[in-house]
Amino acid sequence: MADPASAVRRSALSNVRVPGDFGATPFNGPGIHLAERAPLSVVQVETGAERTGELIEATGTTLGITPSQVPNAATGTGRPRILGTGTGRWIVVEPESRDLAGILRAALPESTAVTDLSHARVCLRLSGREARTLLAKGCSIDLHPDAFRPETSRMTSLFHSAVLIDCRSAGPVYDIYVHRSYAVHLFEMLLDGALEFGCRVA
Template structure:
């Protein structure tokens, strides 16, 4: 896991590599509403029922695909998740935290910065705090999450792309530095 702090800022935007929270992927096959209800109780948050929807703060549950969620934080042990999912034909929990890097992009120009390397519509009407999406950013496969109604986005990527993303963010923010002088 990358522990070195990294931050770059310019007019209206700050990019910070934040400590990677606990990240797990929960996959289920052959399950019904009673399994989802048990998992909702275990997590104390309702798992999103559709991909690209997200719910909660800590833990944050992000729908990746039908029957697949990314669980960020919360401290709920994997064993507890598996016990809650006991009624599913197949239940699997994978710990991804050490293999991911997380960036917080914040400020009124956060959407503009992300738009430089991504084609997703991040306008609040299309991408509110209950949304997350897997996409390419700077030619890297990432998950983009908007954890609140504030202009903050969390970007999750494989840790092996951290240096590439550091360099891309540092280059992409140059445009905003030139606007500082205006």
């Protein structure tokens, strides 16, 4: 039997994500840049509303950044970054380098549910001058820069897939987290929608 600890994670997009330029060739370069962020540690932490203060304090002590209690707010630079997804619930994300889930289980109050989603999520980074226009083709949230600003995250539907979108910068740059089983569908829909603007896949 293979040792689980020696298993290498295989991208859900390994058979479809081909680097290169696709679609139109605007004089000022592709309007869309699309890439997969991997490997990432993605861990959900959740507790009851009455225990959020304990969770926030313990998280800040352990990771050096504090989750925001403001709905849909994101904190941190990405090493790690914490995305608010609901009352008493956050997603902690960082480049994979340590047992993030194990560290959080050991440090957070026993009342906290810690769920490792690293193998169950794919993260696509969408950027470029037409990134906001492309997102608007597939989701109904208000994407105006005044409404969906950097340090904001949203749970929504994008091209019929449930996603968590993290606005990283006003560039605009978005990180899109999707269930692994829908990753190919979402990647292909984003690429298809980007062809009119020109799309560079990294």
